[in-house]
Amino acid sequence: MKKFTAVLLAAAMAFSLTACGGNSGSTTTAGPEGQTTKEEQAKPETDTTVQTEAQTEAAGQPKEGGTLKMGMSVECMTAAAWRIRSNQETVTWGLVYEPLIKLDDAGNPVGYLAKSLEGDKENLTYTVTLRDDVYFSDGSHLDADVLLWNFENFKEKSQTSSTHFGSVDSFEKTGDYTVVIHLNEWNSQIPYSLNSVPGLMYSKKAFDENGEEWCMQNPVGTGPYVLDKWVNDDSKTFKKNENYWNKDATVYLDSVETKVIADEMSAQAALLNGDINAYFGGSTSFQNTMMKAGFERAANKMNYRIYFLIFASDVEGSPLADVKVRQAISYAIDSQSIAENVDFGITFVSKEYAVEGTPFYNDAVKGYGYDAVKAKELLKEAGYENGFTTTVYAGVDQALTSYLVAIQGYLKEVGITLNIEEQETAIWTSKGIYDIDEGMILAGHGFGANLVNQQVSNFSKRAREGVGMLKECKLHPDDLDNAIMSALQASDTAEMLKYEFQAQEMIIDDYCLGYPVVMSEAYVTMMNKDLVDAHCFANNDNFPDFTGIYFK
Structure with missing residues (x-):
């Protein structure tokens, strides 16, 4: 089983996160003594690892200048900070935007654009105090008025508002650089949310002068680069932000170009020919091929992506309304074989909605190992000895297509006929995933240190009002909802994990709301050795x- 180390900051009743003006994070992959990391277990024999900072220093000084040319599989349609959702958007607009809070090498929240964040459970508040030296690329200043507007705008307009700010009642400016977040119930996850999309700052000046529609195509943030040119469905060019506020950071590259290369054979050729230096969003097959060709794999160390088979249908008379049928489907799927044979060992298996080695992983969860005999027994007990026909829905995605075909084959072996319906991404994300009345959904989404937030969004009763995976499902049991909300409102880490563990057992063992097919790192970039x-x-x-990448 693949593992990684992460230390969760205790969600105390009052705490302060100190700002760090420089760079954070590292590329080391060492695990606890006696353990191997998931990188060590996953990589093929031909894999090469990204250099550590110590190795980099030994190899010589970083080179300043040059243009990073990076391919990615899909276009990013909107640029406004509060609309960011996909992995491609996260990587692309990470050139332009920065968060209020960052996570240090141990996974603890620390201040960045925010100088401090103080939580007060008794009074249900978080107080955000900004640095006083942060400026946007248009020259405007980040102060309390701008922060207040960003918070209110995100809560009102973001697709993920319920996930991050569902417990927020209001925001209040209390000083030139201070805003208080007022909660209607305690939320231990706010520090992690401010490391995510709610913590990205957009220029209020740009919004006021140009309007919301303009902002959708024109990112204006505090980051080290600014958008210079955008050719729809083709490329974007970013140049250095001449007004970049962080004088402690070195912006090595002169410019960055992102190019849409949907076809992986074309992306492979572009890397091999030197037309691009890096590629984000490649399939496991693509990653495996490029590693064998000597390219390096850079993966985020805290955020993961789960491919979850969701039992969306609970309409009366549906076979999927029976928990034994849902469990039978889970037993029928050989996830280990999918990870090894479909994904070349790059993805990995987890029995639950968490990654082993993280604080959230519950050893008590039984899960469903591959057992076709057990699957048939459960179908017989449920009255479906001769099987039945159902449909699985998904957005168009190369990885999902491979999983769908594999799952279809496994279910056929136990007598279930599975029809596959894939929808174009734009339709799927805006409507398709929320219009399923009968059948299952195969979807992927990310989670990291804010896993409890994801449980709230996807499995609590609040999922009905948001954009979570089980929005249209009626399976939101009272005891599960209570466990998840208790974790969200916990006073400290121990209490939070107690309830989170309960939720894990209910999601998987008791109610079998979905089946974790495979997991992977959320953000993976293949790079040539010049980077x-x-x-x-x-x-x-x-x-x-993007202050942490350069050419040798």
């Missing part, structure tokens, strides 16, 4: 740090 990733992609944050 050094000091702390750009291989960090603990939700976003890359």
Whole structure:
């Protein structure tokens, strides 16, 4: 089983996160003594690892200048900070935006754009105090008025508002650089949310002068680069932000170009020919091929992606309304074989909605190992000895297609006929995933140190009001909802994990709301050996740090 180390900051009743003006994160992959990391267990014999900072220093000084040319599989349609959602958007707009809070090497929240964050459980508040030296690329100043507007704008307009700010009642400016977040119930996850999309700052000046529609195509942030040129469905060019506020950071590259290369054969040729230096979003097959060709793999160390088979249908008379049928489907799927044979050992298996080695992983969860005999027994007990026909829905994605075909074959072996329906990404993300009345959904989404937030969004009763995976499902049991909300409102880490562990057992063992097919790192970039990733992609944050990459 693959593992990684992460230390969760105790969600105390009152705490202060101190700002760090320099760079954070590293590329080391060492695990606890006696353990191997998931990178060591996953990589093929031909794999090469990203250099550590110590190795980089030994190899010589970083080179300043040059243009990083990076391919990715899909276009990023909107640029406004509060609309970011996909992995491609996260990487692309990470050139322009920065978060209020970062995560240090141990996974603890520390201040960045924010000088401090103080929580007060008794009064249900978090107080955010900004640095006084942060400026946007348009020259405007980040102060309390701008922070207040960003918070209110995110809560009102973001697709993920319920996930991050569902417990927020209001925001209050209390000083030139201070805003208080007022909660209607305690939320231990706010520090982690401010490392995610809610913590990204957009220029209020740009919004006021140009309007919301303009902002969708024009990112204006505090980051080290600014958008220079955008050719739809083709490329984007970013140049250095001449007004970059962080004088402690070195912006090595002169410019960055991102190019949409949907076809992986074309992406492979572009890397081999030197037309691009890096590629983000490649399949496991692509990663395996490029590692064998000598390219390096830079992966985020805190954020993971789960491919979850969701039993969305609970309509009366549906076979999937029976927990024994849902359990039978889970037993019928050989995830280990999928990880090894479909994904070349790059993805890995977890029995639950968490990664082994993290604080959230519950050893008590039984899960469902591959057992076709057990699957048939459960189907017989449920009255479906002769099987049945159902449908699985998914957005168009190369990885999902491979998993769908594999799952279809496994279910056929136990008598279940599975029809596959894939929808174009734009339709799927805006409507498709929320219009399923009968059948299952195969979807992927990320989670990291804010896993409890994801449980709230996807499995609590609040999922009905948000954008979570089980939005249209009626299976939101009272005891599960209570466990998840108790974890969200916990006073400290021990209490939070107690309830989170309960939720894990209910999601998987008791109610079998879904089945974790495989997991992987959320952000993986293949790079040629001319590049050094000091702390750009291989960090603990939700976003890359483009001050941490350069040419040798």
